[in-house]
Structure formats: structure tokens, C-alpha cells
Amino acid sequence: xxxxxxxxxxxxxxxxxxxxxxxxxxxxxxxxxxxxxxxxxxxxxxxxxxxxxxxxxxxxxxxxxxxxxxxxxxxxxxxxxxxxxxxxxxxxxxxxxxxxxxxxxxxxxxxxxxxxxxxxxxxxxxxxxxxxxxxxxxxxxxxxxxxxxxxxxxxxxxxxxxxxxxxxxxxxxxxxxxxxxxxxxxxxxxxxxxxxxxxxxxxxxxxxxxxxxxxxxxxxxxxxxxxxxxxxxxxxxxxxxxxxxxxxxxxxxxxxxxxxxxxxxxxxxxxxxxxxxxxxxxxxxxxxxxxxxxxxxxxxxxxxxxxxxxxxxxxxxxxxxxxxxxxxxxxxxxxxxxxxxxxxxxxxxxxxxxxxxxxxxxxxxxxxxxxxxxxxxxxxxxxxxxxxxxxxxxxxxxxxxxxxxxxxxxxxxxxxxxxxxxxxxxxxxxxxxxxxxxxxxxxxxxxxxxxxxxxxxxxxxxxxxxxxxxxxxxxxxxxxxxxxxxxxxxxxxxxxxxxxxxxxxxxxxxxxxxxxxxxxxxxxxxxxxxxxxxxxxxxxxxxxxxxxxxxxxxxxxxxxxxxxxxxxxxxxxxxxxxxxxxxxxxxxxxxxxxxxxxxxxxxx
Numbered sequence: 001x002x003x004x005x006x007x008x009x010x011x012x013x014x015x016x017x018x019x020x021x022x023x024x025x026x027x028x029x030x031x032x033x034x035x036x037x038x039x040x041x042x043x044x045x046x047x048x049x050x051x052x053x054x055x056x057x058x059x060x061x062x063x064x065x066x067x068x069x070x071x072x073x074x075x076x077x078x079x080x081x082x083x084x085x086x087x088x089x090x091x092x093x094x095x096x097x098x099x100x101x102x103x104x105x106x107x108x109x110x111x112x113x114x115x116x117x118x119x120x121x122x123x124x125x126x127x128x129x130x131x132x133x134x135x136x137x138x139x140x141x142x143x144x145x146x147x148x149x150x151x152x153x154x155x156x157x158x159x160x161x162x163x164x165x166x167x168x169x170x171x172x173x174x175x176x177x178x179x180x181x182x183x184x185x186x187x188x189x190x191x192x193x194x195x196x197x198x199x200x201x202x203x204x205x206x207x208x209x210x211x212x213x214x215x216x217x218x219x220x221x222x223x224x225x226x227x228x229x230x231x232x233x234x235x236x237x238x239x240x241x242x243x244x245x246x247x248x249x250x251x252x253x254x255x256x257x258x259x260x261x262x263x264x265x266x267x268x269x270x271x272x273x274x275x276x277x278x279x280x281x282x283x284x285x286x287x288x289x290x291x292x293x294x295x296x297x298x299x300x301x302x303x304x305x306x307x308x309x310x311x312x313x314x315x316x317x318x319x320x321x322x323x324x325x326x327x328x329x330x331x332x333x334x335x336x337x338x339x340x341x342x343x344x345x346x347x348x349x350x351x352x353x354x355x356x357x358x359x360x361x362x363x364x365x366x367x368x369x370x371x372x373x374x375x376x377x378x379x380x381x382x383x384x385x386x387x388x389x390x391x392x393x394x395x396x397x398x399x400x401x402x403x404x405x406x407x408x409x410x411x412x413x414x415x416x417x418x419x420x421x422x423x424x425x426x427x428x429x430x431x432x433x434x435x436x437x438x439x440x441x442x443x444x445x446x447x448x449x450x451x452x453x454x455x456x457x458x459x460x461x462x463x464x465x466x467x468x469x470x471x472x473x474x475x476x477x478x479x480x481x482x483x484x485x486x487x488x489x490x491x492x493x494x495x496x497x498x499x500x501x502x503x504x505x506x507x508x509x510x511x512x513x514x515x516x517x518x519x520x521x522x523x524x525x526x527x528x529x530x531x532x533x534x535x536x537x538x539x540x541x542x543x544x545x546x547x548x549x550x551x552x553x554x555x556x557x558x559x560x561x562x563x564x565x566x567x568x569x570x571x572x573x574x575x576x577x578x579x580x581x582x583x584x585x586x587x588x589x590x591x592x593x594x595x596x597x598x599x600x601x602x603x604x
Contacts, residue, residue, distance in 0.1 A: 005029060013062075026058035026065065051075065057083050095120055132158025141177070143169035151183070163188045241268060414451075422455070429456060484547030484601065486527035488535035489520065495541055497525040498552040498596050499569035500583060509541060514567035517580035521601055522551045522571075546602035548587060553597055557590040563599060570594065 003016040014022055014029060021040060022029040027047060028040040051068040052058040058067055063080040076083040079099055089103030089112065090096040096104055098115030105112050109127035113120040126135040133155045140148050152164040160177050168185045171177060179190030189195055212221040216228045235248040244255040257268055329338035333345045419427035428451040438444045450456035459465045492505040501520045502512035509520045524544040531545075553563070554570045564581040566572035571583050584601035 141175045142172040484544040484549045486524045486542045487531040490537035491539040491541040498550045499523045512565040551599040561586045
């Protein structure tokens with residue numbers, strides 16, 4: 001007997017005959033007694049559960065059917081004609097086909113639209129396709145006092161034309177706006193733009209007057225400077241000793257001063273063509289400096305002090321307290337000296353007399369003085385090599401009670417310190433060059449060495465060096481601070497200590513999967529010994545191979561349990577682990593969701 005399958009609205013969809021499978025929709029519709037119905041029925045349930053999840057929509061959809069697009073991660077619904085997103089917007093450069101209530105985002109203009117009554121309507125913001133931002137937008141900016149201000153910015157094609165603000169302030173250089181520095185309360189136009197049109201109101205300044213005005217008959221609108229000439233109503237009359245005519249401004253007249261040498265009281269006396277005065281006796285109290293030439297055939301001039309560049313003429317008599325130079329230069333150690341400038345006088349070391357420096361001499365700038373064969377320092381102080389002071393010298397030896405001796409030969413600097421416990425009552429160490437090191441049986445490299453084997457120590461138990469950095473260590477280590485042996489491997493990411501890794505991934509090791517047989521080990525914290533220390537890579541992980549180290553665990557763990565990977569970098573307890581899956585044994589118990597315990601790695 002056939003089945004009649006109806007839609008929810010009561011209309012018939014299809015008639016199913018016995019033993020048939022109908023594929024007119026995205027689901028398989030089963031007729032009575034269809035063989036293998038279980039697989040089809042279960043797949044139908046799965047398709048509905050995952051909303052036909054796929055990158056392409058299901059075929060043969062019906063109105064109201066949903067589909068999850070795995071590429072865009074969006075849920076879509078079929079309206080009987082086409083698919084549309086549910087609860088999200090179309091993202092497209094051109095108008096998509098929509099239905100009432102659909103949203104469309106246009107990325108080129110950052111605009112959102114809604115579909116209503118057969119057309120897309122702009123929600124906002126304003127903008128134009130093919131141009132930069134063309135709109136008024138709100139913005140928060142800082143002033144030079146680091147105070148925030150809200151503004152409205154008027155943009156046309158990404159260019160700011162004006163700024164509207166409720167306050168006046170100066171922009172901070174952190175958020176510059178081209179064409180703006182001082183923002184006024186109201187509307188501020190860009191310094192590179194202008195305002196055209198008629199304004200009603202008050203203006204503080206203008207570039208010109210709309211209606212030019214006359215000043216003394218000259219038209220003026222403020223765009224350029226003008227010169228105003230005044231008309232004369234009375235004549236200008238010349239005074240005494242003025243050469244030239246009186247004038248009334250009708251024509252140009254030149255006036256000059258009568259500077260003839262005639263000796264008349266009240267007359268102005270000027271220099272003649274040679275620059276000299278010609279007049280009678282000049283009597284005056286002169287204040288300040290007087291320069292020039294004095295010519296007199298008779299009479300006496302008296303001055304308190306005379307300073308001159310050069311005296312020419314009769315012999316001067318009297319006392320001179322000072323002079324700028326000697327008339328006849330004198331030699332000092334062979335160097336001419338007339339007192340007109342400073343000189344440097346060399347002194348030969350052979351001319352230095354005596355062997356004791358003055359008590360106030362603190363430094364010496366001698367660069368050579370004979371041959372220094374030995375230097376003993378008998379008082380506390382500093383011995384400085386290679387510089388004028390102890391603050392910038394490359395080598396400073398401080399003397400503190402014990403008197404060291406510094407001796408040198410080709411390729412060796414030797415320091416001896418008084419020590420009654422050693423042969424010869426002296427302890428010695430040397431800084432030797434590569435050749436000397438090779439001669440003594442060492443490598444061809446400079447070295448700091450003691451003169452006696454197994455005698456000197458580097459530091460003591462109560463005065464240790466902080467860190468010793470070296471490529472290699474040769475000797476016997478009596479103790480180690482840390483507890484495991486580790487080796488470096490290149491990882492595909494940076495992993496924190498305690499993380500469980502396995503061999504695999506893009507590089508050598510990666511995050512371990514649950515119960516993996518490729519287990520590499522646990523990322524250690526501070527190993528006692530690290531192999532492959534020169535391993536190179538963006539992410540290098542030190543993996544504990546032997547010893548005890550912290551490890552991330554999940555679930556209940558008893559002390560002594562064997563641990564395998566629990567995935568995501570954690571370990572878990574396993575009573576019967578498979579070969580190759582064991583990480584190590586738990587050194588402590590744990591009873592929680594996730595935590596860190598200490599484990600012994602390298603033991604099965």
C-alpha cells in the first residue's frame with residue numbers, strides 16, 4: 001500500500017510506492033518494506049542533525065530547508081527560489097538577490113544595507129563606491145595635555161576638510177590631522193582649504209573688504225599696502241645755517257647744513273672732505289672712548305690714560321706698567337718668545353733633575369722617560385696602564401695591603417702575590433698568548449693559567465663566581481643543581497615545561513596525541529646535562545631522557561603508576577601500557593582534573 005507524504009501546510013509532496021526509495025528531495029523517502037531502510041533512515045537523521053553541512057548546498061531542496069555552509073561558517077535557508085543566510089549578512093561587492101529582512105555588507109565602502117519591498121536600502125554609513133571615505137564621522141583625539149576630546153571630522157575622499165568641536169585645544173602629535181593644529185570651539189576649516197559663499201555673523205579677520213574705502217582719496221580694500229601723502233597747508237621755512245630755499249610742497253627742495261670752517265658761536269662744525277675737523281679751540285668733557293687722530297702744532301694736551309694701537313712720532317717718556325710684547329724677542333729653551341702669544345717649551349728627560357715629585361703632584365702625563373725595568377708600589381693606591389686616569393684606563397691594579405709584582409715577557413703577563421704557604425713564598429698566575437699555550441702542551445689559544453698544577457682555586461665556597469660561561473668543561477663535577485638528562489629537539493611551536501611531546505609534525509617533535517606510541521618525552525625545566533645544546537631552530541624543546549622532571553597529568557594517578565600520553569600535552573595513568581607508549585613512572589600521587597607532578601622518565 002502506497003504512502004502519501006504531505007508538507008506541513010497540508011499539500012501533497014510525493015506518493016511512495018511499496019519497496020521504493022524516493023530521491024526527489026535532499027532526504028531519501030522510504031516506501032513500505034524497502035530493503036536496507038536502516039542505512040537510509042540513519043543517514044537522513046544525520047543529514048538533519050548537521051544541517052547538510054557542506055561547502056555546496058544540498059540538491060533538490062524544498063522551501064524552509066536549512067544548510068550549513070562549512071566554508072563561510074554560516075547557516076542558510078531556502079526560500080523556494082534560492083538560499084539566503086540566517087542571522088548574518090551577505091558579504092559581496094555587488095548587490096546579491098535578497099528577501100525582506102536580508103542584510104548585505106559591501107566591504108569596498110564599509111556600508112550595511114537591508115532588503116525591503118524588493119530593493120536594498122542603505123543603513124549606513126554614507127560613502128561612495130570608487131572613492132575614499134566621504135562622510136562625517138565621530139572621533140576621539142588627544143590634546144597636548146593628554147586630555148581626550150570628542151570631534152566630528154568632515155571627510156571627502158579620505159581628506160579632512162573641517163573639524164567640529166565643542167572645545168578649543170591644540171592637537172597632540174600622537175593623533176595628527178593634516179591641515180589642523182589648533183582646533184577652535186565650533187567649526188575649524190583645514191589650513192589648506194578655503195570657505196566660499198556668504199556668511200552672516202561676526203568675523204574676527206578677513207583678507208579684504210567687500211566694499212573698498214577711500215583714504216585721502218586713495219581706494220583701499222586691504223589686499224595690498226598703500227602709501228598716503230598729506231597735502232601741505234603752510235610753507236616750511238629754513239633755519240640758520242641751512243642751505244636751500246623754503247618750500248610749500250609744490251616742488252622738491254633739497255636742504256643741507258652749512259658746514260664751512262668759519263668759527264662762529266653756535267655753528268655746526270662737520271668733517272671736511274678729508275675727514276678732519278677745522279675749527280678753533282675745542283673744549284669738552286669727553287666721556288667714554290675717543291678714537292681718531294689728534295693734530296696740534298702747539299699747546300699741551302693732558303690725559304690721565306692713553307691706549308693706542310700704535311704711537312708714531314716723537315719719543316714717549318714716562319712710566320709704562322704693562323706691554324703687549326717685547327721689542328726684542330727672547331728664547332726660552334730655544335723657543336722665541338716676545339709675549340704676544342703663548343708658547344710650549346719642551347724639556348728633555350735628561351734635563352730633569354732630582355728623583356722626588358712634589359707632594360701636591362697627583363698625576364703625570366709623561367709618555368716616555370728612559371726605560372722602566374721594575375715598579376714597586378709601597379703605599380696603598382692605584383697603578384694605571386693605558387690612560388690618563390683610573391676612570392678610563394683599560395687596566396687598573398688596586399694595591400690593598402699585599403704588594404703584587406707585574407712582570408712581562410714576550411706573550412706573557414705574570415702576576416705574583418706574596419704567599420708564605422707556597423714554594424718561594426709567592427703565588428703566581430699568568431696570562432699567556434697562543435704560542436706560549438701551545439708550547440706548554442695546551443691548545444693554540446690564549447689562556448689564564450696558574451704556574452703550579454693542582455694548587456690555585458677559582459673562587460672559594462664563601463666567595464663564588466655568579467655564572468661561568470664556556471663552550472666546553474673538562475674536569476670532574478662533584479654535584480649538579482638539576483635532576484635530569486635532556487636533549488634538544490626542533491619543535492613546531494613553543495611548549496612550556498612539563499608538556500608531553502611525540503615525534504612527528506612539521507619538524508622533529510610536536511604535541512603528543514592520546515596513547516601515542518611515538519612518544520618522545522616531557523619538556524624539561526632546567527636539566528643537569530643537556531645534549532645537542534647547539535641545536536638551531538625557531539622553537540627548540542629540551543626533552544628529558546633520564547631522571548626526574550615535572551610533568552602535566554590528568555585524572556587520578558598513584559605513586560609508581562606508569563604514565564602514557566593523555567593528549568594535548570598531558571599524561572595519564574595506565575596499568576597495561578602498550579610498547580612504546582610509556583613516558584615514565586609517577587613519583588607522587590595526584591587526584592584531580594589537571595595538574596603537575598614529578599615523574600621519573602626513562603624507566604619502564
